[in-house]
Amino acid sequence: MRANETILMSLDDVRDYARATLTRVGLSPAHVEAVAETMVAGERDGCASHGIYRLLVAAQSVAKGVVVPDAVPVLSRPAPALIRVDGGGGFAQLAFDRGRPHLAEAARTCGIAAMALNNVVHFAALWPEVEALAEDGLVALACTPSHAWVAPAGGTKPVFGTNPIAFGWPRPGGMPFVFDFATSMVARGEIELHRRAGKPVPPDWGHAPDGSATTVAEEVLAGAMRTFGGHKGSALAAMVELIAGPLIGDLTSAESIAKDAGRGGSPIGGELIIAIDPAGFLGAAAAEHLARAEALFASIEEQGARLPGSRRHAARAVSLAEGVHVPRQLIADIDAVTKESR
Amino acid sequence: MRANETILMSLDDVRDYARATLTRVGLSPAHVEAVAETMVAGERDGCASHGIYRLLVAAQSVAKGVVVPDAVPVLSRPAPALIRVDGGGGFAQLAFDRGRPHLAEAARTCGIAAMALNNVVHFAALWPEVEALAEDGLVALACTPSHAWVAPAGGTKPVFGTNPIAFGWPRPGGMPFVFDFATSMVARGEIELHRRAGKPVPPDWGHAPDGSATTVAEEVLAGAMRTFGGHKGSALAAMVELIAGPLIGDLTSAESIAKDAGRGGSPIGGELIIAIDPAGFLGAAAAEHLARAEALFASIEEQGARLPGSRRHAARAVSLAEGVHVPRQLIADIDAVTKESR
Known part of the structure; x- marks a missing residue:
């Protein structure tokens, strides 16, 4: 087998392969379906690191006992505009899928609503979730802590996770406007890739374990990553810890990695998703105002800048x-x- | 009078002086009170640029007809968890004050709520607002577009405003955790200060009108500022445009500066504030989980890093x-x- 040899697969092939593998690994049928779809979405959108590569991660999570492979999500509604899904230690995808219609209904009824996923294992990107809600016609914001790998601005010791923030906005007749980024300077996988390739990392990516500056990938992995955007990115990372951690009764990144106890498993904890119905404030004028958003997008693209998600x-x-x-x-x-x- | 001579004023003196001046300028009594308090807060917290210096801005806004000095905010509730305050072209502070108890009540009833301020003039920081909501025991997020001064990542023409994001988190027995930052690389006032001092600006602050790189403050002011944090900051700036613009039926930064028509007035438009009641998800366990947030703050401060707002x-x-x-x-x-x- 040549090192760079590839197989051409249709997305249906990818789906079938992911499902068969997840079934063999021991996931229950509902989890198989939910998890496979995020891998199909990753392959489809050219995000190989979130495609079937993640089958390796899923298999490890089951083998090491990090995830409950047949967890049954339990839904509750603690307040008119709040949905809570206890994932029972299973992967987040099924918990999201089970809660999604309830979140959408609550957002339409109340104007805005929030959903907490609790006690779930995270190993996928958030953009498929906010995109799904935007396809339901809602504006969506999602975030989750991870494992404590990232130092606050002004410090050198890990406190925050890579703490992604994802946002989705419905575009009539087009694909939603969606972004999803880590509040760390780069994804942790980027540093892993540098380590494997034996390449130095830029000096602003992280700190060595003793707090000194470093360009050695291993030292950043053992020490701490930096947030993007200095103290502003650090403030956002703290916000994600708070609103998708203690606010929903779930773990901070420091608690998640402590619970992992060196197994090297995916982050365990919560996720917060906020959904807003454009018809809430705007009523029948929603279409007219969404058209003004299109003018904003045009003013970005007309000067040769890319919209997030365009790749x-x-x-x-x-x-x-x-x-x-x-x-x-x-x-x-x-x-x-x-x-x-x- | 020596150039650096100062007068020692108590905060009550500051309040009295601000009120007397705003009254002389022609603001109605309700606006006088609301606007003066934000200036007292600015002086009190060492933010001179948001202190009584802003009396000059307020006076200009009235003199140029940018603001309606006696506007009466009109409150409505388009959905159970949505509050709308039409500011009638007045300063934002009074609209916020009038809406605040209704937003708090809606957040406690529904678990989460959002308030749109529409048709208001912005010339103050957002942190006093999220701090006030955090003092009410709520988690709060606020943002507003401004005037189109900032280019998207990958472009050089202004589309976004300085588009601040502010966040408040209640701390039992202490001052709330609060941050408030512009999604532009720096505040516009920073560039003004460099211009007045005849000092060059760093090359990553902005673009000249022809799109070229520049370190000349005048050129950045006439051209475009950059967002903080590259494409991530740019994505956040776009989000602020969308959720505090079209989503609430109000102006984008490009529309605000077009409406200003060269008067040099403060931004006109909307603001979105989201409030979440920690008791919504957590019920009686809220105190226990807020204590875990304190552990997060301690892990930041113990390594010598500062929390936002500590200065x-x-x-x-x-x-x-x-x-x-x-x-x-x-x-x-x-x-x-x-x-x-x-």
């Missing part, structure tokens, strides 16, 4: 028409690991 | 005990301008 959307068009190219070695690795994990 | 809080302690030192020249300037403006 994913371009990749999606190709993937839907032509399928995706998956490294043959990755399939071999996944097959080997998931046969072991039985 | 303001330190200044506040001094101001409350000893009063504040106000430049005598500033008082003379304000007196001169506000006598003219009668």
Whole structure:
């Protein structure tokens, strides 16, 4: 097998392969379906790191006992505009899927609503979730802590997770405006890639364990990453800890990594999703005002700047028409690991 | 009068002076009271640029017809968790004050609520508002567009305002955790200060009108500022435009500056404030979970990093005990301008 050999798969092939693998690993049918869809979305949008590569992570999470493979999410509504889904230690995707229609209904009834996912394992991006809500016609904001890997601005010791913030905005007749970024300077996977390649990292990515400046990837991984945007990114990272941690009765990133106890598992804890119905403030005038948002997008694109998500959307068009190219070695690795994990 | 001569004023002196001046300028009594309090808060917390200096801005806004000095805010509740305050073209502070108890009540009833301020003139910071809501025991997030001065990442033409995001978190027995930052690289006033001092600005602050790189403050002011944090800050700036603009039926920053038509007035438009009641998700367990947030704050401060707002809080302690030192020249300037403006 050549190192760079790929297999052309349709998205249906990807879905079938992901489902078969997740089933073999031991996930219950409902989790298989929910988790497989996020991997299809990752491959489809050219985010290989969130595609079927994550089958390796899912398999490890089951094998190490990090995730409850057949958890049944339990839904409650503690207040008219609040939805809570206790994921029972399972992957977040199914908890989200179960809560989504209830969140949408609450947002339409109350104008704004929030959903807490509690006691879930996170190993996927947030953009599929805010995109789904935007496709329901809602404005959505989602965030989650992770593991304590990131130092606050002015410090050098890890407190925050990579703490992503994702946002979705419905665009009539088009794909939603969606962004999803880590509040850390870069994704942790970027530093891993530098480590594997033996390449130095830029000096503003992180701190060594002793707090000194470093360009050695291993030292950043063992020490602390930095937030993006200095004290402003650090403030946002703190906000994510608070509103998707204590506010919803769930773990901070420091508590999540302590609970992991060195297993190297995915972050465990909560997620907060806020949804707003544009018809709430605007009523029948919603369409007219959403059209003004289109003028904003045009003023960005007309000067040659890209909208967030535009690369994913371009990749999606190709993937839907032509399928995706998956490294043959990755399939071999996944097959080997998931046969072991039985 | 020596250039650096100051007058020691108690905060009550500041309040009396601000009220007398705003009354002379022509604001109605309700606006006088609301606007004066934000200036007292600015002086008290060592934010001179948001203290009585702003009396000059308020006077200009009235003189140029930018603001309606006796506007009466009109409150409505388009959905159970949505409050709308039409400010009638007046300053935002009174609209906020009128809506605040209704927003708090809606958040307690529904778990989460949002308030739109519409048709208001903005010339003050957002932190006093989220701090007030946090003092009511609520978690609060506020944002507003401004005037189109900031280019999107990857572009060089202004689209966004300085688009601040402010967040407040209640701390039992202490001052709330509060941050408030512009999504532009720096405050516009910083660039003004460099211009007046004839100092170059760092090359990552903005673009010249022709799109080229520049370190000349005048060129950045005439061209475009940059967002903080590259494409991530740019994404957040876009979010603020959307959720505090079209989503609430109000102006984008481009529309606000177009409406200003060269008068040089303060931004006109909307503001969105989201409030969440910690008791909504947590019920009786709220105190226990807020205590876990305190552990997060401790892990930041114990390593020598500062919490956002800590400088303001330190200044506040001094101001409350000893009063504040106000430049005598500033008082003379304000007196001169506000006598003219009668």
